[in-house]
Structure formats: structure tokens, C-alpha cells
Amino acid sequence: MRRTPSQQEYPLNNPGKRRSQTAYEPAFRGSATPVGPHLLKRYQQEINMKTRRWLVVILLLGAALALALGGTYAGANTGETRPDVGAAPQHYALGDGRYAVVIPAALGPDDSYSQEPMVDTYVASTNPSGSYCSSTSLHVSYDVDEFGYEYWERAYLGFDLSSIPANATISSAVFYAYLTNASGAGSVNIELRRVTSAWDSSPCPTWNSKPASTAYTSKAVDASSGPKNWSVTSLVRDYWVGKGFGVSPNFGLELRGPESGGAANEYSRYFNAENAAANPPYLFITYQLATATPTATRTPTATRTATPTTTATRTATPTHTGLPTKTLTATSTRTATPTATATSKASATPTATITSKPTWTPTSTQSPIPNTPTPTRTRTATPTQTATPAQLPDLVINDVWPDSGRICYQVMNVGIVAAPAGHHTALTIDGVLRAEDLVNVALAPGERLTRCFAYNWACTPPTDLVRACADHRVAVAEADETNNCREETWRCDAAPPKITGGPSVSNVTASSATISWTTDEASDSAVRYGQYAGKYREERDARLVTEHRIVLSGLSASTTYHYQAFSADAAGNSATSRELTFGTAAAADGIRPTIGLVNPTVCGAMAADVSAPAAACRGTVHVEALASDNVGVQKVVFFIGGKPTHTDYTAPFEFTLDTAKLVNGDYTLTAQAFDFAGNESSLLAPFQVSNLPDTNPPQVTIVSPTAGAAVRCTVPISVEVREIVFPLGHDRSGVSKIEYYLDPPSDWSDFVPPLHTRFLREPYPLSFDDRYDWNTRWFTPGEHVLLVRAYDGEFNLGEARRTIRVEECAARPGDLRVWHANVRQHGHYFSYDLLVENVGQATARWVVIYDKHEGL
Structure with missing residues (x-):
């Protein structure tokens, strides 16, 4: 009987269990079934692997197998036949040297380029991080929403060619997919593309991680349900190449439709996936094996045939038995005609033909039992000549x-x-x-x-x-x-145009803007734009020009837009600008914003914690303004003592004031609010900074020279001075002076002059890095103590000490560099300039130069 694609001949063996894709353990079973004039034996090979209904069909002399297997796609009106769906490789012997194998869905391509599992899936730009490897359908679509944003879906399929014999020559290959749902009038040109990068099911590909592909072929697919097919002969040949996979790695196929054109060109085509209940996609391949050609050989002489016959045999001694005795006796028999026998090579020798099975014939013996069987003769069948199949190039x-x-x-x-x-x-x-x-x-x-x-x-x-x-x-x-x-x-033209100027924005209003750019060749104009990156509307001008100008209208006031410019020449080559932004102007507005402070006295909340006036501020203070407008507040700017301190563009409008950075005294806080039309309002709030006196000394660190270092001549001394962080409400007066001493006294009652003093100006910095170049020439070689002192504005003193070793500042070997230049000839002798350079730190005295050269 005919089988529909939804019927299964055998149940799946452990459908939930998955094993290595090459760990096949065959367990054949089947029964002979007559098919027309042939006898077809079907085998079911079972393996423990995940259920897959997506097939790869490999067929030897495909028409014969299609007829033998039967089965027609449900809903198809083309009369195309297809093999039954199986859960594991199914092997068929068709007779006359023809064989076929039906292979289930691929776990991965069995080649040297990718051993990772592969399944069929689709990706969607509407869900860039979503995956659909378990879906029962494959989606290919293009959609445009009411705001003009475009969305796409593409499908990917993998398949395994490893069951094709290594010496096979592929004759043809066709990819089939069953269309179940469609929208959009007319036919859609669906591309079948060659995937060029590896992908697998762990993790399942998403729109953001989809593999790359290149164009291969395409076909117009209408909206009627049923099987659709694409010829992939040359692609599969390139994948195969004698099982070498040397031309194109087998990374599978991609289905992709048109992905532009606007709402008038929306469409969707949904095909069954391998997980569908019926009609999964599959690959139909025919191939031939390069085997030796059978040659008909005629036998020039009569063939001796060992043929069992019934022959009267004389027995020396009568045998008294109850039954006749069966004896097999070989008798020489002449074959009436020469026999044509198919062999793999031409042979000049006679061929002995043995009957397929010996015949047991009763033999006459002398016996007292009556009714002994009568001897008979056996006729030997004459073999017939077998036709040689045609073998041709292609x-x-x-x-x-x-x-x-x-x-x-x-x-x-x-x-x-x-x-x-x-x-x-x-x-x-x-x-x-x-x-x-x-x-x-x-x-x-x-x-x-x-x-x-x-x-x-x-x-x-x-x-x-x-x-x-x-x-x-x-x-x-x-x-x-x-x-x-x-x-x-x-x-003819494969070079894209170049954007030589822009794009730039001009004539910006509350509802429109103009985008301009230039190209090096005549091309059309397009601008994609929107409030969010990656979601665009589009404006186009089909005229081919070098100076491009697109007016965007219907924009929202006081809004930031993202945009890109595009230009394509007459040959379809296109150029794209980088993504840029612009902001629209505010709508007409004559109403000023209002503004107030959450804490009108700025620091009044701290009055209960410190013994200071009610409006006194110490430490860190949180300042927050309340601003509103009939259209919207663009920003609030805070000023301290007339100087801008902080700007906030979003509510709540706030900032943190560190009063330790201010000198104790009276100040005025100004908060100024602006709307998008440029209207502004402001308020003033007086306050007082009254931090506790600074009693903490600065922190001094000698960076160089290091402890115990040997120094000579000119020595750079580097120091870092920091006003340390102290408890809330204390003042920090800043670094006012730095002094350098050598071998300081233990008693500072008498004045000791420093090596060097650095004075800083008000307002004193809270940190300062200083460097002093010290000349050691006038100091006795040996150990010395270096002292660095720092004062802040409250005369708090911090210091650091370092012991160093001073060496004599005198020239050393290697400090002098000697060379000559400007060699001149004077008849029979030469002269030149002798140059001496002191590259050391000390002055060189009593320098003697020896010339030991015997020639230049």
C-alpha cells in the first residue's frame, strides 16, 4: 500500500536518548515484499539518538527507488514522490547492482570542518537574542510595523553526507521543504544560500549570532501549501568531492527572502521543521559508484556441469532395509550450447556452472522390499545472457x-x-x-x-x-x-559610491529637519531615522544625483533622533554613512518654568546637629530643586557664589555640595531652570559655611630618591603632599608651603635655613606634587638625612625623612666621549677635527687625550 508521510513503519528506539553521531549499532530487521517484477528487501537500522524527522535521502538510480518506496506528500498536487520518514538510516537492496540508503536528520556534518551538532532553526530580528531550535516550523518573512520599522526572519538547516560511499559520483541533488502557512499575494523569490561559517545547537543560533552565508540559488515560492524544491546539485558536489570536503565546507543551508520594499512587499513563508509531526524537510540525492564494468564472456567449449541425477547403482552386497537409500552421485553431462556468463574480467577458460542447490535423488538398490523407486533423468537449465548497463560520462x-x-x-x-x-x-x-x-x-x-x-x-x-x-x-x-x-x-559596475561630504543636519525646527550629503558618483538618496537606534523610518528620493538632500517631516518637538544616510548607484552598489543624531527644536512656548528648593534654607536641617546658626552648612550637603513647566524642563543649573557648580538635565534636579572645599563664610546658592523654548526662572538662597577648624597636618610622601640610595651631582627630589580626609564638618585649609632640609637639627630653637622653599597661592590646593633638583657638589660625601616639611593654611605641619648616601661629584670613566670628523687631505698627509664631549654630571678637569692610532 502507499504510505503517507505521517505514517511510520517502525517505532523509534529510545527517542529521548542521544548518542555520538558516529556510534551506530546496527540491528537490522525486515521482510521480503514483492514490488512489481522485483523483490525488494527493506531493512530498518535502529540507533539510540534524539528523534529527528528531517531526512537526507541518498538514492542510487533515483527513479527506481522513488517508485519502489512510494509515498506522496500530503497536499501536493505535483505528483512528486518521496520516501518514508525513518528515525535512523534505512538501507535498501533493489537488485541488479543498485542500492539506496535513507538517512535521518543530521546531528552534524561528518567532515573535518565541524563536528558540532547541527539542527534546523530560524532566527528573528524582532527577538535578536531568542532561539528556535525546538520549533516545529521554519520561518522566512519580511514585516513592516505601523511606524515603518522593518523586521526579518531567516531559516537555517544542516545535513549529514557521511553515509554516501567515498567513491560515489553525485548525479543530482534536490532540497525539499513543505510549505504550511503563507501570507502576501503572489510569489516570493526565496533564496537558498550556502552557509559559510560553523553553527550548532549549543547554543542555538540567534539573530545576533546567526552564521554567515553566500548566495547560491533562488526560486519563486507562491502561497499554496505543499512541497517546494530547490536544485542543489553543484553545491552538494562541492560539499562532497569524493568525501574530501575540500571545495566548500558543509555548514548547511540558509533560506532567505527579500528584505526590503516597505509595507507593500510584506510576506511570510512558514515551512515544516524536522520537529514537525509530518512532512519534514529533506535532501534527495542520486549517485553512482565507479565500479568495474561487467563484460559478457562467451564459453568456447562445452561446460562440464556437476549435476545430481538419478542413476542406477549396483551394490556388492544386498542391503536389507525398510526404506530406499538416498545417494548423491555426480554424473558428467554435456551442455548442448555455449553459455554466456557475466564476469568482472574477460576470461578465455571454460566456466564450471554449479546449480544453486544440490538435488537429492533416490538411488535404486537391490532390496527385498518391493516398490523401489525407478531411476529418472535430470535436465540441466541453460544460463541466459545478462544485459550490461550503460555507463557514460557527464x-x-x-x-x-x-x-x-x-x-x-x-x-x-x-x-x-x-x-x-x-x-x-x-x-x-x-x-x-x-x-x-x-x-x-x-x-x-x-x-x-x-x-x-x-x-x-x-x-x-x-x-x-x-x-x-x-x-x-x-x-x-x-x-x-x-x-x-x-x-x-x-x-557591470561593482564599485559602490563614496560619501565625500556629510551627512549634516540643517533647517531644524520643532517638526522637521534637512539631511544633506555628497557622493562621488550619481546615486539615489535615502535616510533612515528614528528615536531609537536600530528602529527606523525611511525617506527616499530615486533621482540619481551627487548632491543629496532629504527633508524629514512629522517629527516630534524637543526629541533626539538617530539617522543614517544611504546612496545606491544605477548598478545597485550602495554606500552607508555612520549613525548620527540630531535634536529637534522646542515647540513655541511663552510660559516660564517654575522652580523651588526642597530645603529652602539649604542647610537648615543640620542646625540641630551642630552648634551653629540655623543656616550654617558643614561637611557634605544634599541640594535638590523642584522645577516644572507646561511643556517640559530642559535643565537646572546650580551656582555657588555666582559660579556654575552643577547642571542636571533630568528630574530630580539635585547635586551634592562638599562645603569642605569652601572657605568658612557666607555664600549664595542660585538655582536656574530652563525649558526647551529657552525660557528661564531662578531663585536665590543664602547660606553659611561654618566647618570646624582644620587641626590635621598634611600627609607628606618622599617619592624619590629611595631610602639608602646613592646620589651624586644633581639629584631630583619628588614629593607628594595631601590634605587627609577627616570627620564630617571639619575644614580642610589646603597646602600652603613645602620646605626641604638636609641633616636637620634635633633642636629647632635656632633658625635653620632650608635647602629650598616652595610657596603656594590661595586658594590653597588640597593636594600638591612637587619636584626640587638638588645639587650635591657642595656637600660632603657620606650619609645624610633628607627632610621635607609641608604646612597647610592653618599652619598644621606634616613631614617625612629619608636617609641617603652622597657620593663625590667628579667625572668618571665613560663620562667623556671622543670622536673625529671632517677628515681633510693635504698632499701626502691628512688632518681632522677631534671632538670631546662630557656626557656625565660632574666637571672634568685635567683631561689628557692619547692618540694610539697609526693611521686613520
Whole structure:
């Protein structure tokens, strides 16, 4: 009977368990079933792996298997046949040397490029981080919402070719997907693309992590449900290449539709996924094996055939038995006619033909028992001659490309026998035959040949339709006469325009703005814009110009917009600017904002904590303003003593005031609010800073020289001085003076002059880094103590000490550099300038220079 795709011949074995994709443990079972004149034996190979209904169908002499397996896609009106869906590889023996295997959904491509699991899935730009590997459908769509934002969906599929024998030659391959739901009138051109980067199910791809792909083929898909197919013969051949995977790594397929055009071109096409209850996608491949050709050999002489026959046999002694005795006796028999026997090689020797099974014949013996069987003769059947299947080459064009004004191509013999020399490849451009190329070499099975046409090619704008056909004159008998040609559309202009100026924004109002830019060649104009990055509306001008100007209207007042400029030339090459922003003007508004302080006295809340006037501030104070406007508040600016201190653009409008940075005294806080039309309002709040006196000394650190360091001549002394952080409400008066001493006294009752003093100006900084270059020439070599003192504005004193060793400041070997220059000849002698340079720190005295050279 016929099986529908939803029926299963065998239950799945442990559908929830998953194992290594190569760890197959066959457990064959099946029964012989007559199919037409043939006897078809079906085997079910079971493996423990996750349930998958997406198939790869590999077929030897595909038409025969399709008829043998039967089964028609539900809902199809094309009469296409398909094999039954199985959960594991299913092997078939069709007789006459033909075999087939049905392979279930891939866990991963079995090649050297990717061993990770792969499934079918789709990705959606509406959910950039979402994954759909467990979905029962594959989505391909384009959608535009009411705001003009565009959304896309693409589908990805992986498949495993590892069950194809390594010596197979692929004849054809077709990818099938079952369409279940569709929207959008007419037909949609759905691309089938070659995936060029690895992907798998852990993690499942998302829109943000989708694999890359390149164009391969496309097909118009209408809205009617049923199977849709794309020819992928050359792609699968490139994936296979004798199981070497050397041309294109098997990363699977992508389904993608048009992704632009606006709301008038919205569509969706939903196909069944491998997890669907019925009609999963699959790949239908036919191939042949390159085996030796059977040759019919005639037997020149009569064939001796060992044929069991019934023969009367004399027994020496009578046997008294109750039953006749069965004896197998070989008797020489002459075959009446020569026998044609199929062998793998030609043979000149007679062939002994043995019957498939010996015949047990009762043998007559002398016995007292009556009714002994009568001897009979056995006729030997004459073997019949077996027809030899046709074996032919098959020429295809793998690729065609431009090369410095020429057009080159690659021809390949995908047949199972050699293609003879002497056939022609034709070049057609826009339907006109332009050149023929004689291929005067034989091509072995699987062999490729790269050649170029003797034709000077110049593209005719805007595009050229280039077609190359092998065996144009039909000089070679081929296994497939329909796959000789390859056709491509080439754009004459492949260079995109360049944006040479802009884009820039002008004429900005509350509801409109103008975007302008320039390009180096005539091209159209488009601007995508929106309030959020990545979500755009679009304005276009189809005119081809070099100076572009797009007016955006219907904008919201006081709003920031993101935008990008696009230009495409007549050939479709496009350029895109970087993403930029602009803000619209405020709507007309004559009402000023209002403003007030949450704490009108600024620091009144602290009066209960310190013995100070009610409006006195100490330490850190939180200041917050309340501002409102009939349209909206743009910002609030805070001023202390007439100087801007902080600006806040969003409510709550606030900042933190550190009064320790202010000198104790009276101040005025000003808060000024602005709306988007430029109207402003302000208020004044007096307050007093009354921090406790600073009693903490500055912190002094000697950075260099380090402790115990040997110094000589000029020594850089580096120090860091910091006013330390102290409890809330204390003043920090800042660093006012730094002094440097050498070997300070233990008693400071007498005045001791410093080596150096650094005075700082008010307002004193809270931290200061200083450097002093100290000359040691006038100090006795030996150990000395370096002292650095720092004072703050309240005369608090901090200090740091460091013990160092001073060495004599005198010139040392290596401090003097001697060389000569400007050699001059004077008859029989030479002269030159002798140069001496002191590169050390000390003065060199009593310098003596010795010249030990005997020549220059």
C-alpha cells in the first residue's frame, strides 16, 4: 500500500536518548515484499539518538527507488514522490547492482570542518537574542510595523553526507521543504544560500549570532501549501568531492527572502521543521559508484556441469532395509550450447556452472522390499545472457568568472567513465553566442579542467547574462544531457559610491529637519531615522544625483533622533554613512518654568546637629530643586557664589555640595531652570559655611630618591603632599608651603635655613606634587638625612625623612666621549677635527687625550 508521510513503519528506539553521531549499532530487521517484477528487501537500522524527522535521502538510480518506496506528500498536487520518514538510516537492496540508503536528520556534518551538532532553526530580528531550535516550523518573512520599522526572519538547516560511499559520483541533488502557512499575494523569490561559517545547537543560533552565508540559488515560492524544491546539485558536489570536503565546507543551508520594499512587499513563508509531526524537510540525492564494468564472456567449449541425477547403482552386497537409500552421485553431462556468463574480467577458460542447490535423488538398490523407486533423468537449465548497463560520462560547468577582460570557466566530468576529447564549450552573453572553446583533452571521472574563452569581454551596462555550456555540439553521449550549462548575471559596475561630504543636519525646527550629503558618483538618496537606534523610518528620493538632500517631516518637538544616510548607484552598489543624531527644536512656548528648593534654607536641617546658626552648612550637603513647566524642563543649573557648580538635565534636579572645599563664610546658592523654548526662572538662597577648624597636618610622601640610595651631582627630589580626609564638618585649609632640609637639627630653637622653599597661592590646593633638583657638589660625601616639611593654611605641619648616601661629584670613566670628523687631505698627509664631549654630571678637569692610532 502507499504510505503517507505521517505514517511510520517502525517505532523509534529510545527517542529521548542521544548518542555520538558516529556510534551506530546496527540491528537490522525486515521482510521480503514483492514490488512489481522485483523483490525488494527493506531493512530498518535502529540507533539510540534524539528523534529527528528531517531526512537526507541518498538514492542510487533515483527513479527506481522513488517508485519502489512510494509515498506522496500530503497536499501536493505535483505528483512528486518521496520516501518514508525513518528515525535512523534505512538501507535498501533493489537488485541488479543498485542500492539506496535513507538517512535521518543530521546531528552534524561528518567532515573535518565541524563536528558540532547541527539542527534546523530560524532566527528573528524582532527577538535578536531568542532561539528556535525546538520549533516545529521554519520561518522566512519580511514585516513592516505601523511606524515603518522593518523586521526579518531567516531559516537555517544542516545535513549529514557521511553515509554516501567515498567513491560515489553525485548525479543530482534536490532540497525539499513543505510549505504550511503563507501570507502576501503572489510569489516570493526565496533564496537558498550556502552557509559559510560553523553553527550548532549549543547554543542555538540567534539573530545576533546567526552564521554567515553566500548566495547560491533562488526560486519563486507562491502561497499554496505543499512541497517546494530547490536544485542543489553543484553545491552538494562541492560539499562532497569524493568525501574530501575540500571545495566548500558543509555548514548547511540558509533560506532567505527579500528584505526590503516597505509595507507593500510584506510576506511570510512558514515551512515544516524536522520537529514537525509530518512532512519534514529533506535532501534527495542520486549517485553512482565507479565500479568495474561487467563484460559478457562467451564459453568456447562445452561446460562440464556437476549435476545430481538419478542413476542406477549396483551394490556388492544386498542391503536389507525398510526404506530406499538416498545417494548423491555426480554424473558428467554435456551442455548442448555455449553459455554466456557475466564476469568482472574477460576470461578465455571454460566456466564450471554449479546449480544453486544440490538435488537429492533416490538411488535404486537391490532390496527385498518391493516398490523401489525407478531411476529418472535430470535436465540441466541453460544460463541466459545478462544485459550490461550503460555507463557514460557527464560534463558540467562548475564555475564561470571574469579574468582581465577574458571569461574563464571550469568544466568537470561527474560521470563514472572518462569523457573523450574533442568537445566544445560555448559562451553566450545576453542570449548571443560569442565564442566556442575546443576541449581537446580527455577527462577522467571526477577530473576538472580550467580554461578561458578566446573572447575580449567588456560588460554592457547595467548587467550581462553570462552562460557557459559544456559539449555545445553534442559530441559526447552523456548520462545527463540537461546539466551542461551554468548561467550567471554580472553587474557591470561593482564599485559602490563614496560619501565625500556629510551627512549634516540643517533647517531644524520643532517638526522637521534637512539631511544633506555628497557622493562621488550619481546615486539615489535615502535616510533612515528614528528615536531609537536600530528602529527606523525611511525617506527616499530615486533621482540619481551627487548632491543629496532629504527633508524629514512629522517629527516630534524637543526629541533626539538617530539617522543614517544611504546612496545606491544605477548598478545597485550602495554606500552607508555612520549613525548620527540630531535634536529637534522646542515647540513655541511663552510660559516660564517654575522652580523651588526642597530645603529652602539649604542647610537648615543640620542646625540641630551642630552648634551653629540655623543656616550654617558643614561637611557634605544634599541640594535638590523642584522645577516644572507646561511643556517640559530642559535643565537646572546650580551656582555657588555666582559660579556654575552643577547642571542636571533630568528630574530630580539635585547635586551634592562638599562645603569642605569652601572657605568658612557666607555664600549664595542660585538655582536656574530652563525649558526647551529657552525660557528661564531662578531663585536665590543664602547660606553659611561654618566647618570646624582644620587641626590635621598634611600627609607628606618622599617619592624619590629611595631610602639608602646613592646620589651624586644633581639629584631630583619628588614629593607628594595631601590634605587627609577627616570627620564630617571639619575644614580642610589646603597646602600652603613645602620646605626641604638636609641633616636637620634635633633642636629647632635656632633658625635653620632650608635647602629650598616652595610657596603656594590661595586658594590653597588640597593636594600638591612637587619636584626640587638638588645639587650635591657642595656637600660632603657620606650619609645624610633628607627632610621635607609641608604646612597647610592653618599652619598644621606634616613631614617625612629619608636617609641617603652622597657620593663625590667628579667625572668618571665613560663620562667623556671622543670622536673625529671632517677628515681633510693635504698632499701626502691628512688632518681632522677631534671632538670631546662630557656626557656625565660632574666637571672634568685635567683631561689628557692619547692618540694610539697609526693611521686613520
